[in-house]
Structures are given as C-alpha cells and as structure tokens.
Amino acid sequence: VLDRGDQLRKELDAARAAGRRVGLVPTMGALHEGHASLIRRSAAECDVTAVTVFVNPLQFNPSEDLDDYPRDLDHDVDLAAGAGADVVFAPDVAEMYPDGVPSVTVHVTGADTMEGASRPGHFDGVATVVAQLFNLAGPCRAYFGEKDWQQLGVVRSLTADLSFPVDVIACPTVRDPDGLARSSRNVRLTPQERVASAVLHRALTTAAIAVTAGECDPVVVRRLIAGIVAREPLAALDYAEVLPEAGGFRLLVAARVGAVRLIDNLGVAT
Ligand code: PAF
Secondary structure, three states: OEOOHHHHHHHHHHHHHOOOOEEEEEEOOOOOHHHHHHHHHHHHHOOEEEEEEOOOHHHOOOOOOOOOOOOOHHHHHHHHHHHOOOEEEOOOHHHHOOOOOOOOOOOOOOOOOOHHHHOOOHHHHHHHHHHHHHHHHOOEEEEEEOOOHHHHHHHHHHHHHOOOOEEEEEEOOOEOOOOOEOOHHHHHOOHHHHHHOOHHHHHHHHHHHHHHOOOOOHHHHHHHHHHHHHOOOOEEEEEEEEEEEOOEEEEEEEEEEOOEEEEEEEEEEO
C-alpha cells in the first residue's frame, strides 16, 4: 500500500521502463464486486494493476454524505489483492490537497444535467481528481464502471481534451440477483430499503422492453420510468432520462431510497 503520489509515480514509471503495461482502477474505496470486476479485467489485460482508494472531498458538496461515506482500507486492500491488484494507492486528503482546496481545478462545461444538476460541482471535483491520478499514474489503461454513465463521459472528455496518454476502458455494471447495481452506498440501505431499491432496475428494464417494442418518444419513456419508481413508497425519484446513443437509447434514473441516493442506467438497442 502506497500513500504518497511520488511513490506511485516511481513504481509505475519503473514498471513501464521494464516494458510492463500499467492498468489503473480509480476508486473511492468501500470496494465491492463491481470494483473487483474492474480490477480483474485490468489484471487480465495489463502486467501491473494499481488501484487507487481516495474519498475525494472535492466531488461532494456540503449537503452530501462525505463524512458518512463508507471507509475500510483493510477490507479494500484484501479485496483488491484477491482480484489481482499489485499496488494500492491510498493517499490522505493532505497528500492530494496539501493547501486544502486547490487553487487550480478542472471545470467541465456542459455537465450540469442529471448528476451535475443534482450535485453542483460534482463533475469538476471528479475531473480534478482523475486528472491528478492520471498525472501520477502516467500512460496506462484506466478502468471505469458503466454504472456511473455520465462520469464515464466526463472522464472520456477529460482524457481527450487534456491529451492524457490514457486509454479509458468502460466495464459493464455488476448487479445483485434482483438487478440492483452494486454501489458502495448500498451498505447504508436498511433491509426494507434494500428490497425497495430494486425498483430502479425494474423501471429501466420495463422501459427497455417498451423501447424494444417500438416506443421511441423520450417523454413517454421517461414517464414510464418515473411512474414505476413512484409506485415504490420508499423511493423518491430525482430524475429519469432517455438519451439517444449509437444504435439505440441510454435510459438513466436517479432516486433517493431513504437517505441513500442511487443511480442506474441501461442501454437499449432499437
Ligand atoms: O467513481 C468513483 O469512485 C469516483 O468518482 C472516482 C472516479 C474514483 C473519482 O473520485
């Protein structure tokens, strides 16, 4: 486990100098099977896999759950090693932001919808820390989950617009048997809320069936998702969105279940 940026840089520079391919899996810890799938993919495709564990304060706004965000480094190190990681980089806040709030940050334009609308400043915080991690890691393949669909788009734009020598690899969402997308936040759900949370995936799959059957009006599809979430008393919809993408649509949903905010998305071919 490394906790200094210069150690990570040295380790990964040495690996590349020895002709080894580097994989990077950026995380905020509280690792679960979704992260394990990213780490396994990196370990299968790269010679050295570095997992970063850093709960980035810049991507939380004051009303959010920064202090409640689950943290368990011992568990994370075990899970990462078991999935094939060679290095865990777990800096503290002072290592990443020695002067407190950094005076130079990355601003993402056009990221003020969906997560950006509900969480002002969130994507600037994500882009800033990912830029730092990419700079520390150097040329690599970097693995991100499709569950955070909008984040994936932001990371792709960041990489292209700021010319990072990084290949961004998108990996499929890992789900529990009832369809709930694996998320570090799931551990904060009560047993009843955990059952209720399956409504997000149920709403998306029901809407996907309607789209496959020919329903192409985004307003109707959005209403369908919202209607299904509304029938679950423990869930409060934040947004339902339908975006065109190559070969079909991407359906996205965010809802609060109790005190926990959950997001999910699904691609549907037309
Ligand atoms: O997806 C996450 O866990 C975080 O947003 C990331 C990409 C590690 C940046 O802090």
